[in-house]
Amino acid sequence: MDTDKLVLASRSPRRKELLEQMGLAVEIIPADVDETEKPGQQPLALVKALSQKKTRHIMQLQKNAWVLGADTIVVKDGQTLGKPENREQAIHMLGLLSGRAHAVYTGYSVGHFVRSQMKTHAVATQVVFKTLTRQEILWYTGTQEPYDKAGGYAIQGLGAFLVKEIHGSYSNVVGLPVCELIQTLAALEVIQFKDSHHDMD
Amino acid sequence: MTWIKDNLMAVHKNILDTARSCGRNPEDIHLIGVSKKKPVQMIKQAIDAGLTILGENYIQEAMEKIDAIGRDAAAWHFIGHLQSNKARFAVQYFDLIHTVDSFKLAKEIDKQAGKIQKCQKILLQINIAMEDTKSGAQKDAAVDLAKKIMGFENLSLQGLMCMPPYFDDPEDARSYFKQLVQIREEILAAGVHPNAMAQLSMGMSNDFVVAIQEGATMVRVGTAIFGSRM
Numbered sequence: 001m002d003t004d005k006l007v008l009a010s011r012s013p014r015r016k017e018l019l020e021q022m023g024l025a026v027e028i029i030p031a032d033v034d035e036t037e038k039p040g041q042q043p044l045a046l047v048k049a050l051s052q053k054k055t056r057h058i059m060q061l062q063k064n065a066w067v068l069g070a071d072t073i074v075v076k077d078g079q080t081l082g083k084p085e086n087r088e089q090a091i092h093m094l095g096l097l098s099g100r101a102h103a104v105y106t107g108y109s110v111g112h113f114v115r116s117q118m119k120t121h122a123v124a125t126q127v128v129f130k131t132l133t134r135q136e137i138l139w140y141t142g143t144q145e146p147y148d149k150a151g152g153y154a155i156q157g158l159g160a161f162l163v164k165e166i167h168g169s170y171s172n173v174v175g176l177p178v179c180e181l182i183q184t185l186a187a188l189e190v191i192q193f194k195d196s197h198h199d200m201d
Numbered sequence: 202m203t204w205i206k207d208n209l210m211a212v213h214k215n216i217l218d219t220a221r222s223c224g225r226n227p228e229d230i231h232l233i234g235v236s237k238k239k240p241v242q243m244i245k246q247a248i249d250a251g252l253t254i255l256g257e258n259y260i261q262e263a264m265e266k267i268d269a270i271g272r273d274a275a276a277w278h279f280i281g282h283l284q285s286n287k288a289r290f291a292v293q294y295f296d297l298i299h300t301v302d303s304f305k306l307a308k309e310i311d312k313q314a315g316k317i318q319k320c321q322k323i324l325l326q327i328n329i330a331m332e333d334t335k336s337g338a339q340k341d342a343a344v345d346l347a348k349k350i351m352g353f354e355n356l357s358l359q360g361l362m363c364m365p366p367y368f369d370d371p372e373d374a375r376s377y378f379k380q381l382v383q384i385r386e387e388i389l390a391a392g393v394h395p396n397a398m399a400q401l402s403m404g405m406s407n408d409f410v411v412a413i414q415e416g417a418t419m420v421r422v423g424t425a426i427f428g429s430r431m
Contacts, residue, residue, distance in 0.1 A: 052318065060272045111317060116289050118317040 004112065006190065009058040009069040014156065014175040019068075022178065024191070031057040031069060043080070044122045047071045047107030052120055055109035063113040066190045070108040072175050074151030076100070084152045090141040093152040094162075099131035102151070104173045110184055119184050123177035125168035127155070132162065205243065206250040208426045209234075213251075216420070219413045230413055233278055235405075235423030237262070241269045243427060248275050256280040256299075256421050260287045267294050280362075280402075280421055282336045285309040292321050299362040299402050299419075302326045302338045307350050314355035322357045324402055325350065327384055329363040329377045337363065340384060347388045351397060358393075360400030360418070361385055371408035378403050378415035 006024060008016060009031040019026050031054035037046055054069030074081045076096055084090035104125045111118035145159060146152040153159035155166075155173045171178040185191045212232060220227040236244045237258040244255060244266065257263035258281030267277055272294070279295040288309040291298055301307050301323045314321040325347055328337030338346050343361075350358050361384060365377035385398050402419040404412020409420040 056317075057273070060268075109318075113293065116293065116313065116316050118319075120318055 005065050007058055007062050007065045007067045009054045009067055010175075012070075012175050014154075015070060018171055018174060018176045018178055022182065024185075026068070027065075029058055029062065031055070033057050035071075043073060043075050043103070043105045044107070044124065047073055047105045048109070048120050048122045049107075051107040051109040051122075052118070055111045055118065059111045059113040059118075066110060066112050066188070068108060068110050068181075070106060070176055072104065072106040072150055074102060074104050076102040076151075081151045083148055083150055084146055087141050090146040090152045091137055094132060094137045094140065094146070097129045097151065097153070097162075098137070099129060101126055101128045103127070104151070106172045106175060106177055108176060108181060108184075110181075110188055110190065112188075117188060119188060121177075121180055121184055123169055123172045123180055125166060125170070125172045125177075127163055127167075127173060128165040129162050130164040136161075204428075205246045205426065208428070209247060209250050209252055212422055212425050215410065216413065219410045223414050225413065229418055231419045233280070233402075233419055233421045234426050235280065235421050236266075236427065237281070237423070239423075239427050241266055244270055245274075247426060252426070254278055256423075257295075258282075260290050260294075264290060264294055289313040289316075292317065292319060297322045297324065297359065299324045299421075300326045300336065301350070302328070302336050304346060304349055307346075307353060307356060311353040311355045320355055320357050322359050323350070324360050324362040324400060325358065326362045326364075327381060329380055330366050332366060335364060340380070343384050344388050344391045347393050347397070348391060351393060358397040360398050360402065361388075362402035362419075364405075365403075365408070367407070371411045374404075374408045375411050375415060378412050378417070382416050 006026050008026040008028050011030045016026055033053045035050060037049055050071035051069045055067050058067045081093055084093055104127055105122060107122035109118060109120040143158055145154050145157050153162055155163055169177045169179060216230055217227045220230055231254060233254045233256040234247050234252045235256045254276045256278045276296045277294060278297045278299060279291050280299045283291055283300050285306055292310060292313040310321055326337040327340060327343055328335050350356055361381055363381045365374045368374055381403055389398055400418045401416055404417045404420040406422050406425040409422060412420060
């Protein structure tokens with residue numbers, strides 16, 4: 001790939017892995033921005049705005065790089081679930097999600113300062129949890145997994161056993177909607193598709 | 202350099218007293234520190250002393266200084282004459298552009314803002330004293346231009362700006378400030394939303410007291426904060 005480097009304005013190792021899985025090498029420079037937004041914003045507008053904020057912040061510092069910023073939130077019955085800070089909160093969150101559907105929203109922005117370009121997109125996925133027993137909740141919250149994840153679970157980890165159904169993008173729940181993102185990166189010419197077929201001689 | 206802090210406090214107090222004496226809410230009046238040709242170190246001191254908005258006049262100079270100080274360290278306003286070919290940089294570096302004075306410039310700013318998905322806040326600059334040497338839209342073109350600007354997707358019109366001639370006696374500037382208020386009335390009467398006419402950027406070091414009395418919401422003060430010399 002012959003282009004400017006790609007900077008990921010996020011600490012999330014999941015996002016980095018998703019990009020590396022697509023053969024994209026990224027440098028991580030987390031954007032520490034104020035994440036409080038205007039109250040009453042729709043989830044899609046909210047994650048878009050936050051991803052733009054993170055992206056712009058790093059664009060200003062890394063003027064010759066493509067910058068990717070993203071934000072993911074989990075919403076249940078109109079209530080945004082953050083990252084549980086302790087076991088009590090994690091148990092409460094999983095109780096809320098048990099046997100019901102919730103939505104995961106990820107917004108992302110890709111921008112380049114010198115090229116003066118930016119594109120933003122957001123994707124929603126519906127996730128349905130199985131009905132959880134008390135033992136299951138206690139076991140899962142006894143692991144390390146829930147504590148740095150919005151909504152208190154990781155679909156790509158042990159938390160996979162919680163998820164009965166999913167409607168929409170899977171990678172979106174992990175932290176980046178890869179299908180849409182690749183389309184955006186191609187549209188901006190951050191990446192090009194070259195024929196990767198090798199002759200079988 | 203505690204004198205910057207002292208100067209800033211004196212200006213703030215002056216704004217406060219003026220606002221109170223004419224029955225205005227001091228919070229409606231924003232102080233913009235004009236930092237053109239002032240070094241980074243001095244600007245940092247002003248920010249540390251509580252200045253939250255900086256005004257810059259030259260794109261190249263401003264870019265270097267903002268990169269050194271930090272885009273998020275303060276709100277940055279562009280208050281100098283803007284050429285269309287510099288619109289892109291103005292959009293990238295500034296929260297508010299005070300000096301939009303033509304359809305052509307508005308169109309270019311809209312285009313550049315669209316590229317980075319920004320809604321660029323702008324003011325319409327009026328050549329209030331009809332001086333050949335000053336930029337600004339002609340007074341009789343203001344209503345038409347304001348209405349056209351409202352049609353741009355990536356521009357958010359916030360109000361009007363003017364720069365009257367310099368007078369030794371600030372009272373002489375009063376009639377020009379009154380005229381800007383009058384132009385705002387005409388624009389509102391033509392159906393432009395009041396939110397797009399909320400700001401009046403007028404008044405500088407020597408005449409901001411008069412400007413506040415006449416309704417200024419933004420005063421651009423350089424000398425009274427930073428002194429006249431470096």
